[in-house]
Amino acid sequence: MIIATSGHIDHGKTVLVKALTGVDTDRLPEEKARGISIDLGYAYHKLDQDNVLGFVDVPGHEKFVRNMLAGVTGIDYALLVIAADDGPMPQTEEHLAILDLLGLSAGAIAITKIDRAAPERVEEVIELTEMLLDGTSLEGAPIFPVSGISGNGIAALRTHLETVATEFDSSQHDGNFRLAIDRRFTVPGAGLVVTGSVFSGKVAVGDQLILSPAGHHARVRGIHAQNRDSETGQVGQRCALNITGPDLDKDQVHRGNWVLTETIHAPTKRFDARIRLLKSEPRSLKHWTPVHLHIGAADISARVALLDGKTVAPGSSAIVQLVLDEPVGALHGDRLILRDQSARRTMAGGSVIDPFAPTRGRSKPERLAALAAMDSSDPLDAMSLLLDAQPNGIDLTQFVISRNLTNDQAEALWADLDMIITGRDVERTGIARSRWEALAADILTALNKWHSERPDQLGPAENTLRLSFDPRPPLPLFNAVVGRLAAENKLVLANRLLRLPSHQPGMNAQDKKLWSDVRQTMEDAGLRPLSLHEVADEMEIKATALTAFMRRAAATGFVLQVSQTRFLLPDAVQELAGIAETLATESEITAAEFRNKSGIGRNMAIEILEFFDKAGLTKRDGNLRHIVKPAAEIFGG
DSSP: OOOEEEEEEEEEEHHHHHHHHHHOOOOOOHHHOOOOOOOOEEEEOOOOSSSSSEEEOOOOSSGGGGHHHHHHHTEEEEEEEETTTTTTTHHHHHHHHHHTTTTOEEEEEEEGGGGOOOOHHHOOOOOOOHHHTTTTTTTOOEEEETTTTTTTHHHHHHHHHHHHHHOOOOOGOSSSOEEEEEEEEEEETTTTEEEEEEEEEEETTTTTTEEETTTEEEEEEEETTTTTEEEETTSSSSSEEEEEEOOOOOOOOOOOOOOEOOOGGGOEEEEEEEEETTTTOOOOOETTTEEEEEETEEEEEEEEEESSSSSETTTTTEEEEEEEEEEEOOTOOOOOEETTSOSEEEEEEEEEESSSSOSSSSHHHHHHHHHHHHHHHHHHHHHHHHHHHHHTOEEEHHHHTTTTOOOHHHHHHHHHHHHESSSSSGEEEEEEEHHHHHHHHHHHHHHHHHHHHHHTTTBBBHHHHTTSSSSSHHHHHHHHHHHHHHHHTSEEETEEEETTTTOOOOOOOOHHHHHHHHHHHHHHHTTTTHHHHHHOOOOOOOOHHHHHHHHHEEEEEESSOOOOSEOOHHHHHHHHHHHHHHHHHHHOOOHHHHHHTSSHHHHHHHHHHHHHHHTSSSSEEETEEEESOOOHHHHOO
């Protein structure tokens, strides 16, 4: 568990930490000379063989609130320090406001320097403190009168902290590893070391991580967790990581960077958040107000874009979009503080809702409804609400990253939802089953109507049918439903045209006779696509007449045109697509492997693969191809 002291300058925070741990956290020469804390200080108290309390001693002077904020956004427990002789002071109130804005409800109050004040004064300060805490996240927190010099009350406070630490539940921060860097330095013989609070997950020696937002790869060579050598580090600890990488050096690492698992490396320059403006603010917050954003250990210039309304009144909450001057790592639930443009006063605070904020339509009613759903801290509740708020689908990859879910956590979550998942790998979309089934029924109804009105035609093109809907479903969702219906043989998808399995357009007698001869010729050719000139020569008919007929046949789905002059029967296309899928399960597809497996020759193999690229079955990357969608979704059953 990580504990941060906070409070007014010269109220005894550093002395208190030393009394609790035996460690003087003032490490800088200037701190020693001036007798005040300037930067973050660290100390540790061993509980047992496996557990150590970590203390972050933050500076109390108003000039160093920036440093204070780098130490408190990732803590587990707050220890607010108030001197008995002075009582609550301006920085006491600002630090308490910051803790309140961050939503830190786990904490205690230490009334220090009781050796310098009469008992009556100590009781008076306790009463003033209780009044100060009223209405804040620390209301009702236990209060401990102590003296770091005489030791009075220290044992009781230490016992309380040890008890809280044994009850600390880190499972709520399970997920991929994230560490917010607040210091970096080099150690002779070891190299680059970064330190910070672990926000989530676990790390082990040998793990491959990413320095974010720069994107440099880093390997963990060694770990100090809670000031001890360790093979692992985890949430609830302060860690020092000895890291190395091909593009890493000290000058590339800064306070505010993250070291994290690669799957959640998603730097952003805008995100949506819920904030609360302090009651003490002299005026309402206006749209596009410049601010200093503190998140993790970072301090970044930003602007506040209001999403609902023109202003935010003092004491009020609002959902806003923060537009940053530089990218930062931010995930759902990350705490944040906003200070004014000159960084002289704290204005507001809150937490991240969506790190993948859109640049357009950010204030539309449907977007605000989606943000209200995402505002829930419970992933299952948020997803359930989102499925209703976004009937056209949810980007599951973005949701997994924003909530810092592991693969196992994500799959367990999907299993608890009544949801259809489409797409593959990093392009998966989730749609409410009720929405999916309703759209599928509408497609079949619309297709049946089309056949009734145009019995001589095979059927409409996919997008033609989609455009007949009001409102129009988005193309990816419509295509996904059509693909699933085709795979289930509820409709036929051939040559990008749709029809019901029971529907067959008629041919006149002349076309029927010609089709019988053409089909036999194409069946004899097997998987090899014949050119129109070859078929015309074999059947002893004019190429122009055959061309016109084959185009009519392609329009009605009897054949598929795979190149300008070559056609194949649907069964042959499906068989070739199956060969491509088989090759893709073993490795990526090459033209040579496809030629050898299909036996159709190199030039024809390339033409078929190019046809598959255009149809959306495959995607080319250099000389290799991979499957984009199942063949059944492209060419039907």
